[in-house]
Every structure is written in structure tokens, then in C-alpha cells.
Amino acid sequence: MAGARDRVLDAYETLLIEAGPGSTTLDAVAAAADVSKGGLLYHFASKDALAAGLLERLRARSAADADAMRADPDGVVAYYLRTSVPGRASPVGLTRTYLAALRIADASPTGLAARDAIAAVDADGLAALRSEVPDPMLAWLVQLVGDGLYLRTLTGAPITGVGDVEDLVAVLRALVSASSGGSTAER
Numbered sequence: 001m002a003g004a005r006d007r008v009l010d011a012y013e014t015l016l017i018e019a020g021p022g023s024t025t026l027d028a029v030a031a032a033a034d035v036s037k038g039g040l041l042y043h044f045a046s047k048d049a050l051a052a053g054l055l056e057r058l059r060a061r062s063a064a065d066a067d068a069m070r071a072d073p074d075g076v077v078a079y080y081l082r083t084s085v086p087g088r089a090s091p092v093g094l095t096r097t098y099l100a101a102l103r104i105a106d107a108s109p110t111g112l113a114a115r116d117a118i119a120a121v122d123a124d125g126l127a128a129l130r131s132e133v134p135d136p137m138l139a140w141l142v143q144l145v146g147d148g149l150y151l152r153t154l155t156g157a158p159i160t161g162v163g164d165v166e167d168l169v170a171v172l173r174a175l176v177s178a179s180s181g182g183s184t185a186e187r
Helices: 004-019 026-033 037-043 047-071 076-082 094-104 110-130 136-155 165-179
Strands: none
Touching: 004 026, 004 037, 004 047, 004 094, 026 037, 026 047, 047 076, 047 094, 047 110, 076 110, 076 136, 076 165, 094 110, 110 136, 136 165
């Protein structure tokens, strides 16, 4: 069972995703988390502290996700692409937290901190990809493809027309293998 702090952050994420930053009053977050306002304030003394807690969670989940990528038996590229599509979100909860952080990235004064945290997440992902993809431009290309898949997830646009994610994984694996002299062909 999640503790009160986690329930508050879960509720904050949900409100950000479903209704936007304007819906995230401390009263609304406390009600959604099923805690008293005093219970919320015990963990987060202000709305800024709540946003900081979300960004702390984002960074922790990003680090856990990067570890999961590196440990995936199918490889980092496959993990990154597969978790960028609907129904296959990161098992450590990064996807929802990332989306919630995107919702506050333009908010002031938390916007700059959110953008910095999102940049750190992107850097974690690229570093994990570089552990499998030696060419920095190719690693960035894989990251951009995953970002495009994720954007389609956010917009509800279908991923159709030329194949599925597994076909894309195969194509990118072939590119990685060709760029590194074949050393990752059977990864």
C-alpha cells in the first residue's frame, strides 16, 4: 500500500494529466489523494514544494528506467522504443511522471525547474542508449524516433502504415549493427 506522500504525488500527477495545472490546488490534490490538507502540508508545505516533489520523483524514476533499459535482455534500443508506445509504458512509472512534468514545464515559477528535470531525463535516456549504440548521432536518432512514438501516444495518433514497433526495432538494430561493424547484430 502506498504511503500518504506517494498518494499525494499520484493524485498530483493525475490532476496535472487529466485537468491541467490550473486544477492542482492544494485542496484538490488533498481530496484526490484522500488525505487531509494538513496531511498534504506535512509532506509538501506549498504548491512549489509539491512540484519539487514531483520533479524529484521524475529524476528518481528516470534513473531507475535507465537501469531497466541497460538490464533488458532484448537491449536498450528495443526497451526504449517499446516503452514509447501505448500500453507499454515504463515499468517504473516514468511515463506518467514525465507527462505530468510536461504539464508544468510552462508554469511559472516551476517551469524552469521542470524543463531542467525533463532535460535530465532526456540525458539519462541518451546515456543509456549510448551504452548500446556507440555512434552518438545514431543514438540520438533512436532517441528521436522514440520521442516521435511517444508524441503519437500523447496525441492519440495511430502508429500505422509501414509496420509496427517490432519492425522499427529491427530496422534500428540493423543500423546500429552496420555502424558498429556488426557487433550488436544479435543483441
